[in-house]
Amino acid sequence: MTDFLLTHAQTIVAEALAHGRKSGFQPLAVAVLDARGALKAFAAEDGTSLKRGEIARGKAFGALAMGLGSRALHRMAGERPHFVEALHGVVEGPLVPVPGGVLIRDASGRLLGAVGISGDTSDNDEAAALAGIAAVKLTADPGQ
């Protein structure tokens, strides 16, 4: 069993931001939550819009709320919009059903937390999240 430590979360933030910078992405906000949904580490690049960080957190929180990477929530929102709409009143927290909210698991599949990123396209946000999780050698689950 792997403890999910602040150092892991901070490395994910740093590597996700580094991925965005070297890829020429728009300024990113990166939120890393632990398995309880509590914020563990966060950074917003200079120039992010007023609520960009809340969107990042909503991608990660929504993923944890449902146990599904937010790409899966995005697909569900297309297939069953009334279900995803209902979730907003249910989850007692933000839920943003677009790609970029990625579950973090250890090698045994145990859920450790989630990272949510917003700022560029959803696909690019997700790519930055995957880069961050790869840097700590944990398993990323972006949803399908």
Next chain:
Amino acid sequence: MTDFLLTHAQTIVAEALAHGRKSGFQPLAVAVLDARGALKAFAAEDGTSLKRGEIARGKAFGALAMGLGSRALHRMAGERPHFVEALHGVVEGPLVPVPGGVLIRDASGRLLGAVGISGDTSDNDEAAALAGIAAVKLTADPGQ
């Protein structure tokens, strides 16, 4: 760098209302927010409906929240409705994704605030916002 002063905000309100009157628009509510999303100046013409001012504020606040003029949010609401629906629970403030919420920038592109107008058609609301911003020689970004 340009400081965004109360006198700028009050001139935007006055000129937007003047534009609406001379164009024969319905009564307008005009909200000018600074870059923090804090209301700086506001006026509601005589005869505006009970929550018209909240709609005006929601156009401006939504634009600042996302860093996009509300015309762009209107387009996104058509293309990705589940994303814009989710934002309502995320932005910790009002967000009205129709034209009429216009970002205000200085000559260097720095974001100073936003104006939101509601009362007539969305296109006319936006035109009044543009007239107000032009009067203080700042740059308007209504979104695309």
Next chain:
Amino acid sequence: MTDFLLTHAQTIVAEALAHGRKSGFQPLAVAVLDARGALKAFAAEDGTSLKRGEIARGKAFGALAMGLGSRALHRMAGERPHFVEALHGVVEGPLVPVPGGVLIRDASGRLLGAVGISGDTSDNDEAAALAGIAAVKLTADPGQ
């Protein structure tokens, strides 16, 4: 019967700010609501804190909610704190029970709206409100 017009509200804002400036007050936020509780005119001096305008609005809205100038609400909060605490969950809007929220009446006593001011001491906030209302020759009721 007197109609309460935007020009009245704008004059109240301008004169209240002028009173604060010539008196050397801290930067003021001034909110004028009509009898429905809808915002009619507003200005925040340069340098007001992030939520100062919400406090100003809460003084005025609370006064309208109860039909009492906010100085009376302040007294009630001392005498019956549980009652004023309960109001926060009841009035469906902000209520700030300190002086500076002043009802506006016409010569016949008919309620036209309220002005709320925040930024300096409560007594000074109220004095600026009284100055604004005097300038339009309407009757101020600050509560007792």
Next chain:
Amino acid sequence: MTDFLLTHAQTIVAEALAHGRKSGFQPLAVAVLDARGALKAFAAEDGTSLKRGEIARGKAFGALAMGLGSRALHRMAGERPHFVEALHGVVEGPLVPVPGGVLIRDASGRLLGAVGISGDTSDNDEAAALAGIAAVKLTADPGQ
């Protein structure tokens, strides 16, 4: 004028945590907000309780909302409890009126943001915030 950059915010977080560790404090949550009230950097030490981070954010956000270090809000809560209670419904965000929410200013006095810390005693939380702000050579205003 000093821009308040992510590197400043991240250094404040790192130095505040380092201060807490070397002082033997309980695990701290540290939130740094910019002048808009938007989260810029955050970290929660391993072992912080479920909502500790929200308390940290509430100390910083409350300070920005009122333009006063949270030690001043703590004093106000003792002197005028009904006023501080009312603020909870007004500020459209969290407000925690105990020491540990410290305003950050540049050398000219311009407000750049705030840091909020929670985890140990309020006095120790505040001391960690001061250590963080000192490390970036900015001016701390904890309130009085």
